[in-house]
Amino acid sequence: MKKPLLIIEDNAQNLYMMQFLLEKSGFTILSTMDGTKGVETALSCIPLAILFDIQLPGMDGYAVAAALKRHHELAEVPIIAVTSYAMVGDRERILAAGATGYIEKPINPETFVSEICKYFPPGWDAEGKL
Template sequence: MASVLVIEDNEDNLELIRFILEAHGYRVDHAASGLEGVARALTLIPDFILLDIQLPDIDGEEVLRRIREQEAGRHIPIIAVTSYAMSGDRERLLAAGCNGYIEKPIDPYTIIGQIMMVVSQSYDKS
């Protein structure tokens, strides 16, 4: 069973994402803050990470940087799931090391397809 780490501080978003992923056979772990997310990512080594960018302690870009600077985190596909929708945000996050970008609000009918596409492309490149 594939595992995913969801780094998300909003309980409603977390429950929606968890429901969708579990319905598609994923094992879901969770972190509610950036620091907890970094620690769990480097301990669990999930198959992929869904990363909120606006977190209560360190932001998602810092989480991304800290995960990517460790050998264990260099190849984990990381998908930004964010309400950041300003011009250039998507490109900036992809350039910083995210493998994909999904805008909030989450569309429960398309998110699993978006995730699967990013994850499969990420593993095809490695």
């Protein structure tokens, strides 16, 4: 069974674009539109990776990253912020909260999937297998 990628994004257009690009590359996608539900979903499915925005209803991205990192079941799961927060210090702040990586919006459709894949261990594929 394919391990899904989880996208936590409250903007429907951003969610659609990320989902389209990732599915086109063979990934299975689960999505939620708020932080609290995103953490619950991550714990119930243990995804291949978690992509999340910082501005989220229910629980912001900083709290999401910190909550995800508290669960040992998710210790090996890349947690990647995909956000328009691009001011000095924003990247460092989200990484300090527990994110594995950081991608600025607007995303580049030509490089987005490869940017995500660089957070996977060598040899991983869209099936979530080595």
